Amino acid sequence: MSGRTDAAIRRLTNLAFAFLGADQRGRRFLTPDWIRTHVPGYGDRADAAFTKQLGRDITTLRRAGVPVEAVQAETGTLYRLQVDDYELPAVTFTPEEAAVLGLAGEMGQAGELAVFARSGWTKLAASGATRDLSEAPVFTSTTDLTRLSSSLLTDVMTTTRHKLRIVFDYLPTPTAQPQRRVMDPWGLVLLNDRVYLVGWDVDRAAPRCFRVLRIRGIRRSKDPATHTEPTAPLQEIVEQALRHGRRLVDAVVRVTQGRAGELVDAGETRGDGTVVLRDVDRDWLVRTAAGFAPDAVVVEPADVRGQVTALLEEAMKR
Incomplete structure (x- = not known):
């Protein structure tokens, strides 16, 4: 992009923002003199050159969909933005669309999928855009989204979009043997x-x-998909499956004093530094104990302790 083109884009952008700002500040009309004085890109031009350039720029904005109105007054030509014709209508989303937007927003925060967000920003920055990083988050929570690989997401989204039957290996738990599954995919749910x-x-x-994090080796099946339409809203299917598959366990966890408050609050504290938990969700216990490690160590049951260890070892490999 040439320097002249860059200058024209900046000038047109400044002019469009000037019209928007004038309306927001209650200034209905802008005079050519005001534009020449306050909008960067016009002040260094002679009278005739300024008038000619402003006329061309107004025409360019109109062609781009910015409804600038010219009004003849005793003092000369006045310009204003027809805001009612320029403002976009209110945007509403279905629950499914809102879920997609939420998913996309989470992807850009951390993990491998943040590369997509950064590459998109790089393209914008190359055209001259700038941003303020002062409000960048200093804390990012660890969720499936931060651990999800871009290649796995691409495979899932591609096969779902094209309604292809797929084959993959699934690990019910981090330490379990993979199970071969065949599926006609409908979509992804964040819950x-x-x-x-x-x-x-x-x-x-x-x-x-x-759970997508436990899926390995997605590939297209030779057989065509036969059940391409969901039998119910996808989130309802997930919620019902989780209710039916929830496993409750009793456990004893050794907790460092003053730490792992979530586990302490959920159970009964003993004098020996252990916490007894009854009828707690097994998956919740595994994730929570791993999150508080080494200040929380599952004493029993042994299989839960093994799952926590496997989860931590998996995290160390990333």
Whole structure:
């Protein structure tokens, strides 16, 4: 892009913002003299050159969809923005669309998927855009989105969009052996910081959902998809599956004094520094204990302790 083109873009952008700002500040009309004095890109021009350039720029803005109105007054030509014709209508989203936007927003915060957000910003920055990083988040929560690989997401989204039957390996728990699953995919659901693939399980002949982080080796099946339309809203399918599949356990956790408050609040504290938890969700216990490690160590049951260890080892590899 040439320097002359850059200057023209900046001048037109400044002029458009000047019209928007004037309306917001209650100034209905802008005079050519005001524009020449206050809008960068015009002040260094001679009278005739300024008048000619302003006329061309007004025409360019109109062609771009900015409704600038010219009004003849005793003092000369006045310009204003027809705001009613320029403002966009209110935007509303369906629950599914809102979920997609929420998913996209989370993706840009951390993890491998943040590369997509950064690459998009790089393209904008190359055209001259700037941004203020003073409000950048200093804390990013760890969710499925921050751990989800871009290649896995691409595979899921591609097969879902094109309604292709897929085959993949699924790990029910971090330490379990992979299970081969065949599915006609319907879409992704973000629920409680977890991402689930929802679709028709061909072998079970019923809707099923699988946590995406536990899916490996997605590939297209040779057979065509036969159940391409959801039998119910996808989030309802996930919620129902989680209710039916919830596993409750009793556990003993050793907690460092003053730490792991979430675990302490959920159980009964003993004098030996352990906390007894009864009828708690197994997956919640595994994730929470891993999150507070090493200040929280599962004493029993042993299989839960093993899952916590496996989760921590997996995190160390990333």
